[in-house]
Amino acid sequence: EVEMTQSPLSLPVTLGQPASISCRSSQSLVYDDDGYTHLNWFQQRPGQSPRRLIYKVSNRDSGVPDRFSGSGSDTDFTLKISRVEPEDVGFYYCMQGTHWPYTFGQGTKLEIK
């Protein structure tokens, strides 16, 4: 099973300031069958279901603001928020879809300072 490790686990951010979350996998997430890296990022606002923000490292899902961006390769990945807004409060999870079983990181709690 691929282990996903996120940091930090808690992220206090001032409104309007950038935020960055790191995610590291225990093995390469490059999928042999298609050559893509199936690393996803999810946001979970308080009391809501998770919502996918990013797939294949850097592709934003429909409706996701462009202040969210993903980057990285192989085993090291980053989610960045260029300017944090109030509605960004919640948990963020990385998840790999390259290897079965899919596995999630522990989550990063983003809060406003």
Add this chain to the structure above:
Amino acid sequence: EVQLVESGGDLVQPGGSLKLSCAASIFTFRSNWMSWVRQAPGKGPEWLGNIDKDGNRKVYADSLKGRFTISRDNARNSLYLQMNSLRAEDTAVYYCARDPYSSDYGYGMDVWGPGTTVTVSS
């Protein structure tokens, strides 16, 4: 808008069984892989398994040890999760989710339902 709605969550005694359902609307259910994910209180999501478009291929998380079974009925646009030998640690919100399962749109859940709560307690 694509919709998934889970049902069937309940309070059940340890050792008991429960079957969850997920109704899909708007999107072409039969054209998509589907997953079940759960989230225990105060914890992160845990992927339980998925099922291919026709229901012929199923993959499960090792932690389930054969207690859970995923199935689907494409004629009814429905996904199911049969849970047996339930334990206190199975207490969680259970979500069904669509998995694009494609090189174009990724491997990982892009649409989620609101979840249904399962509580295992005597």
